[in-house]
Amino acid sequence: MESRQMIIQSVMQVLKSKVDQETLDIVQDALTIELNRYEVQERTTELSVVDNSAVGMLRRYIATKRIEGKAESTLKRYWEQNLQLIQFLGKDLNKITTDDLRLFMACRRQQNKVSNRTLDGMRRCYRSFFTWLTTEGLIEKNPCIALNQIKCRKQIKKPYTAVELELLRKSCENIRDLALVEFLYSSGCRVSEISRLDISDINMETGECCVIGKGNKERIVYLTDIALLYLKRYLEKRKDSSVALFAGKGTPRLKKGGIETLLKRIGNVAGVENVHPHRFRRTLATNLLDRGMSIQDVAVILGHADLKTTQIYCFINQSNVKNAYRKYAA
Template sequence: MQEQFVNEFMAKVTDLISDADLNIVYRQLMIHVSEYEVRKKSTEVVIYEGYLPECYEVFFVTRKIEGMSMKSLELYNMVLKHFFYCLNKKIEKITTNDIRVYLYKVQQERQLSNATLDSRRTIIHSFLEWAANEQYIGSNPCRSIRPIKYERPKRNPLTAIELEMLRNTCQTIRDAAIIEFLYSTGCRVTEMERADITDVDFAKKEVLLFGKGNKHRISYINARAELALKKYLEIREDDSPALFVSERKPHGRIKKAAIEKRVRQLGEMSQIGRRVYPHLIRHTTATDGLFRGMPVEEVQKLLGHVNITTTMIYAEVSEENTKNDHKKYIV
């Protein structure tokens, strides 16, 4: 291969230098390349299949057993596969700088917001922290990368007038039951989708919800929600165990997308002037509870948050409430 390299090179410069110089270059080049291993660069497309660490599947099995939702598992899988594919390095050789460069490049290439980028950083950190704790790697190289700062959009809950406008727009008994159930329980839309009739205890004014993290929790129904649910269940002619069903036969369990669509339609018909969605009603429940004096720990329990800081993100205490309390207590 060395001789072939020299001969091909000499063929390219034959017309550029004299015969005497050509002989000198030839001899010197042969001496020089003798100290090197020369091989032709491969132009074949090689599919790299070893970018995922051996512990990759173990991580997902562990998280699934711990109750991580399928939606979260899919997101983790998408982010981590892209991360390891781009780095193309063994997990134990990944450095902090590798991660920083990856985050910088992926933001530039995909025009990601800081919020989305920090979500990727969190996922990468979570995996590497688990790998370090399980002793697959010595330490987590992502540990020294600080959270990426971004401004959280302020969530404005429905005002009392807007909530009444939404209620007055309900065209069916089921519409009213959906709105009152969402507001009273502060449930997630997936929790509403999964709720069965037997989960509601009218005597105790309680409802058993099953949602995020595959966990059960108790929430409560107020008088409005109780009345709306009883009216709705009285007109039902199906035998479905689901608390809420589709209006068309065979009246199957109502799906998340259908709930979101109907709430959005009711919001548009109410002419509130902004988009209405189930999570906005959940946020309104939390904010109203705090505004009327409900302790934040109880709001946390009502919403099913593990971390109280999450509760404060969804339910910011209004400045007006703080001002009123200041007048009451700071005298």
Template sequence: MKLSEAWTLYEQDRQLDGYSPYTLKSYKLQSRLFIEHVGDLELEEVDFRMIKAYLAKDAARLKPSSLANRMKYFKAVFKWALYEGYISHNPAAKLRDPKMGKRVPKAMNEESIETLRESCETPLEHAIIEVFFTTGCRIGEVARLQRGAIDWEDRSMKVIGKGDKEREVYFTVKCAIWLKKYFNSRKDTNTSLFVTERKYKSEGGQPRPMSIAQLRWVVKRIARRAGIENVYPHKLRHSYATHLLNNDAPLEVIQSFLGHSKLETTRIYAELSGERRRQLYKKYF
């Protein structure tokens, strides 16, 4: 079985297993790049030295995290191929993730958040900023949200997170107000939470669901207007977690709100907030 055939079968299997389309898109790119480098070889022809040489050629210019992401493709596909009986040994079994320094998520302070809010000009912009900051959702979760997922009475929404796991997130009164203003400004019948500002002839003059790239662009647009650099949706998620931490929310609660499967992931935020550290210093010293 050739590498290209193996990828097709792997992708089909993982789609049936409910794997994230974003993960599969990333793996598909790595599959294409590897085949372009070594050719469409038979699976059994691929050995550890070949994989290591391919990874090493760009190692100097890649961040350790990017290199680790490339390794994930090899580990996943060849582990699957071994399990399915397409190969007799796993050439990626010896791969070891590169040593990565501890990454501290970047967050915005409250003044920057308020400046961002004041720079919004439309109900759409206000609603997007409020949803990201007050729910702590990932951008992919927001892109998939439907209007029907909202419980107005509890001010909550059901989102589908990583691993196709459903969780309930909550939003503030301010967020609810801007969402209602945004929905009242819309004349379309699209069920998506956020839709494009542009209408498409191919859609019968209706807007389309807003994509991840479009959501990111709107946040950047607001940030440029506010004069704040390096703002992106995931930074608003970090800011949400930091806000909770600064207000004495237990890590287990923050873990649940963020949809982290491991507490260790959430624990990073305990090392993040300078404000929280200052508060504790004043309390105990």
């Protein structure tokens, strides 16, 4: 029997003992007319069919990583890199070999002129995906096991000098920009972390700030007295009702792109090259180490789980190395 007719009969059975026949006829006609406008289908309790296509498995992988707390920017990179690989190879995931991966990466290097650093980033995305596939039992062999790390030329990323920092401060057009520059340097926060901060995240008495970093991990960062002074002045002058720590002009929250554009403009005015948020983070880490803080404590402030990451951030001042050598080798 058709689903619509079953519904009508069920309703009629319930009403039969409660209303007269004339009313029953009216209800039946009304239901027949109204239900005719809809596609009616009985709900099924069968399990949904799992999409075991390559793209379907990639979606399941991304969903798993999202549950694990991976950042959306990381998930976007995982999705894009692995989707490009799947579309290029056009093969069942279980049949993809190490040579297939090498072929795709070689094509990207040749056609798109990508650097070794970019290629190694691609390799890490593939490794994460195929390791998950292997662990879940969706493929028999992980083709990334034999895919070695790609050596990259180490780039020395210099922090700001004391003079450059002062030039940036002097080039700020208003108290908000000055408060932002001081906050970036004194907290060592990632730009994405700052863009998410609310005023309530700051303890104005202690100069402490609660930050949610990568993997939704919470940590405490600290503000210098100068940074706290400018931040208080900025907030006192604010006329908007936004809860965001830093608000944009006409927008309730200054976002990542807005902060990057703002700093680039300040850098142009100051005559300082390569001005971007992450360089403040590197500058703080380098200065803290130079002044005697342990690398373990610096790692805690930056939110690094691995000390190797902290070491990469820090610029080694050769004059300090030379002085230490003279002191201990004499």
